[in-house]
Amino acid sequence: MSENGAIREFSSHDISAFLHHTEVGEAIKQTTFARETYLGVARIFGLRNKEYLMENLQGLKIGDRVTLYRKYNSEDETCTAVQVSNIPDDGASIRVHTLAGLCLGYVQFPERYVMAELMKAGKHLYAKVHELNVPETKDELDTRNAVSLDVYWVEESTPLKTANTYAVGEPNKKYEAMEQNGDAIWLMNTSPDHNYYSIKDIVSVVNTLTVGDRLKLIRKTTGPRDPWSIEVWTKNKELFLGHMECWGDEMIANMMDAGKLVYGVVESVKKGLAPYEVGYRFDVYVEDK
Incomplete structure (x- = not known):
């Protein structure tokens, strides 16, 4: 995954053969996954800039995969959440991008907390578009309800054994x-x-x-x-x-x-x-x- 969230490469959508590539510095780790668990629906705080969000939503369909990664609310106007106060820098911020690297916003409370803890523990989560509410014009766009996601936890054939090694100012x-x-x-x-x-x-x-x-x-x-x-x-x-x-x-x-x-x-x-x-x-x- 590049800095803007774009996927460099990915393979079959058949989860039993899905190969996930995770950046570790400059190295790429290839992992074979064996099982997935459906976690539920996560809502997104869309972008403050409605024009950018409308552009990024074009062509997106229900069922499309999106990428999730832990990154604080951006100061870049192309990827700043509509409500910055709801995306605190508490280690649980999760940004959502299309596979083309276009920013859609940030996972809302409370789902982001459970998701972030799994991601901190080295677990692999992915998401698909669950629902889209895209009006004809940007003035009608409700940025907090434009997109929701179906979230999945995909497990390796052997557990990672790296749980809870990521500290972000917790007690x-x-x-x-x-x-x-x-x-x-x-x-x-x-x-x-x-x-x-x-x-x-x-x-x-x-x-x-x-x-x-x-x-x-x-x-x-x-x-x-x-x-x-x-x-x-x-x-x-x-x-x-x-x-x-x-x-x-x-x-x-x-x-x-x-x-x-x-x-x-x-x-x-x-x-x-x-x-x-x-x-x-x-x-x-x-x-x-």
């Missing part, structure tokens, strides 16, 4: 937790949704938790309004701890549905005597297998 405790969890990939830090306050005996349950406890995450759809619901339990499924907070959980749920081992590790506990006094946060990991 040290995150990396201590990574060391304790081996080849698992840290995805996010989250909490249960607000409904956990109503769980029977939640005070005594939370008061049993300690930092470092492993949590069991279970997929259980609660209905069409919440298709990505994930339950949180203690490791041996003895005590119910609520449902995972909903942001970013489509990608987590799709990993679990694809057979990935996803689990939680208690990061902090707030103990107390009443439901609104107790709480906990946990880190979410996926096994790199």
Whole structure:
């Protein structure tokens, strides 16, 4: 991939034989992929300059592949997001280009955080155009809803074993937790949704938790309004701890549905005597297998 995001070369679209070329300095590494996992739909913050975006969207079709790479919001007017404040330089910025190297914008919150953690861990993600909303004139263009993507995680026949080696100003405790969890990939830090306050005996349950406890995450759809619901339990499924907070959980749920081992590790506990006094946060990991 060149600096402007253009693909130098790529081979068959048959994923079982797909050869991915990754730049490592000036060297090119060739890797054979064996399996792909659908992660979900990611939205894009389009470009501030509508004229450039309209030009870059011309000829793009649903199903077309695009390139993803981690790069901060550009100061170049041809690739500056419509809302710079929503693309902070926090190590999770992901720019989207066509295969011809034309900039389309940046992946929106919350999907970009899970995607960035996989990319930091050396995992290979690719995307296809999921939906296009391109009007007749640039004045009608909604830059935040012009393009959405279907995102896939493509795995090598042998795991990379390089998980979580990329640091971008994260707290040290995150990396201590990574060391304790081996080849698992840290995805996010989250909490249960607000409904956990109503769980029977939640005070005594939370008061049993300690930092470092492993949590069991279970997929259980609660209905069409919440298709990505994930339950949180203690490791041996003895005590119910609520449902995972909903942001970013489509990608987590799709990993679990694809057979990935996803689990939680208690990061902090707030103990107390009443439901609104107790709480906990946990880190979410996926096994790199």
